[in-house]
Amino acid sequence: MNLLARGIGVVLATLILCPWAHAQNEGRREVLRAPDGFPIHVTYFPFKESKDNPGGTPLNAPVVILLHGSGENRLLWEKNSAPRDQDPFPILLQKRGYVVLTVDLRKHGDSVIPEGNMEVGPNDYPAMLAGDMSAVHDFLFAEHQSQRLNMQKLGIVAIGHSAAVATAYAAFNWSLPPFDDAPIPANRTPRGQDVKAIILVSPETAAGRLKTGTSLRTLKGLTPFIALQVVVGAKDLAAKRQTESIFNSYVTSSKSSKEPSRSEFLTPDTKEAGMALFRQPTVYAFALKFLDTNLKPLDIPWRDRRSQLER
Numbered sequence: 001m002n003l004l005a006r007g008i009g010v011v012l013a014t015l016i017l018c019p020w021a022h023a024q025n026e027g028r029r030e031v032l033r034a035p036d037g038f039p040i041h042v043t044y045f046p047f048k049e050s051k052d053n054p055g056g057t058p059l060n061a062p063v064v065i066l067l068h069g070s071g072e073n074r075l076l077w078e079k080n081s082a083p084r085d086q087d088p089f090p091i092l093l094q095k096r097g098y099v100v101l102t103v104d105l106r107k108h109g110d111s112v113i114p115e116g117n118m119e120v121g122p123n124d125y126p127a128m129l130a131g132d133m134s135a136v137h138d139f140l141f142a143e144h145q146s147q148r149l150n151m152q153k154l155g156i157v158a159i160g161h162s163a164a165v166a167t168a169y170a171a172f173n174w175s176l177p178p179f180d181d182a183p184i185p186a187n188r189t190p191r192g193q194d195v196k197a198i199i200l201v202s203p204e205t206a207a208g209r210l211k212t213g214t215s216l217r218t219l220k221g222l223t224p225f226i227a228l229q230v231v232v233g234a235k236d237l238a239a240k241r242q243t244e245s246i247f248n249s250y251v252t253s254s255k256s257s258k259e260p261s262r263s264e265f266l267t268p269d270t271k272e273a274g275m276a277l278f279r280q281p282t283v284y285a286f287a288l289k290f291l292d293t294n295l296k297p298l299d300i301p302w303r304d305r306r307s308q309l310e311r
Contacts, residue, residue: 026094027078027102032139034106034131041110042136043074045090045100046148053097059302062153062295063140064093066102069160069202069274070120073109074102076275083281089157092288097296099149101140105132105162125165125208133169141305150302152190155197155295157287159274163203163246167215170195174222181308189307197227197295199287202273205242213249220250227262227294231283234267262294 027043034040047061066077066089081089090100104111105128107120144151158166176192178185203212219226228250232243247265268282277283304311 027090027100030139032135034127034135036127036131038106038113038127038131039111040106040132040135041074041104042139043078043090043102044139045094045098045102046143047097047099048094050095050097052095056097058099058148059150060153061097061099061149062155062291062298063099063101063149063151064155064157064291064295065136065166066090066100067105067156067158067162067166068103068108069162070204070207071108072159072275074104075109077102081275081279081284083279083284086284089278089284089287093291096288096292098291099143101136103132103136105165122208125161125210128162128165128207129168129172129210133165137173144302144305147302150300151194151305152300152303153196153295153298154194155199155291156195157199157201158203159201159278161204161207163200164205164207164210164212164215166198166200167212167219168210170198170226171215171218174219174226179307179309189303189305191305193225195226196298197229197291199229199231199290200243200246201231201275201278201283202233202236202239203230203243203246205246213246216246216250223251223263227290229264229266229287229290231266231268231277231287233270233272233277235269235271236273239273240267264290 026048027045030042030044032040032042047058068074068076077090078088090102093100107118107124112118140151143149156166173192173195178188178190180188182188205212230243230247232240234240251263266286268280270277270280272280
């Protein structure tokens with residue numbers, strides 16, 4: 001709670017200047033195709049010049065993927081993710097120089113197949129990782145190659161069950177070796193290592209066979225490189241115990257690291273969970289502050305992501 005108190009007045013004063021009543025949806029709808037053919041509906045908020053982001057360029061624009069909770073959809077991010085009289089989170093981020101993608105994971109929102117079985121089963125969650133997030137990656141890769149964003153400055157905000165999808169994707173993304181296209185490893189073109197910041201709101205321990213803690217344990221050696229913020233209501237006692245265990249899966253090894261850990265465990269004084277928790281003024285403000293501190297200012301120059309042997 002001490003962390004929640006520090007700086008909140010300054011951040012909220014900034015946010016209050018962005019009333020929701022004047023916000024306009026600056027996103028465009030896209031339909032992506034997962035490798036198995038499943039349609040994945042997203043809304044894409046491209047880089048735009050803004051007085052809130054002086055000097056920003058697409059080549060330096062960070063990217064944030066917003067994932068919904070169980071039984072929900074991306075429209076909650078676009079219409080109901082902010083405190084009263086403030087911009088929905090995708091609009092706020094876009095105004096501040098971010099590129100944003102809200103995603104309907106399969107069998108949620110618009111990502112359905114007519115006449116298909118839309119009951120979410122255990123096998124659907126690995127498919128969200130291998131299929132839905134693969135389609136998202138390919139879309140961002142194409143936008144990166146068109147110099148409309150910098151995908152090596154990638155953040156993910158996930159609610160509830162999608163925490164398992166987000167952390168599994170981050171673990172997979174960091175496991176990809178670079179292309180063998182240069183004799184010196186530092187000069188090789190990366191195929192992954194894009195995810196630099198993760199926010200988990202009321203994270204569930206598992207989604208089908210995807211385990212949030214297992215993925216974070218895989219990533220725990222990367223604490224200097226991946227910032228993590230985990231949020232759960234202090235009065236949601238059972239969820240708080242589970243969430244603390246998830247957080248510790250990532251940070252326990254940081255004590256032995258010579259680099260400072262960029263991890264936060266926030267417990268606002270509420271029973272709220274999921275999106276209702278996220279749109280609490282303190283949580284909303286600190287999510288923005290976390291991304292502005294740990295993602296936006298990263299000094300990672302844009303680079304061609306194709307293998308040097310194929311250019």
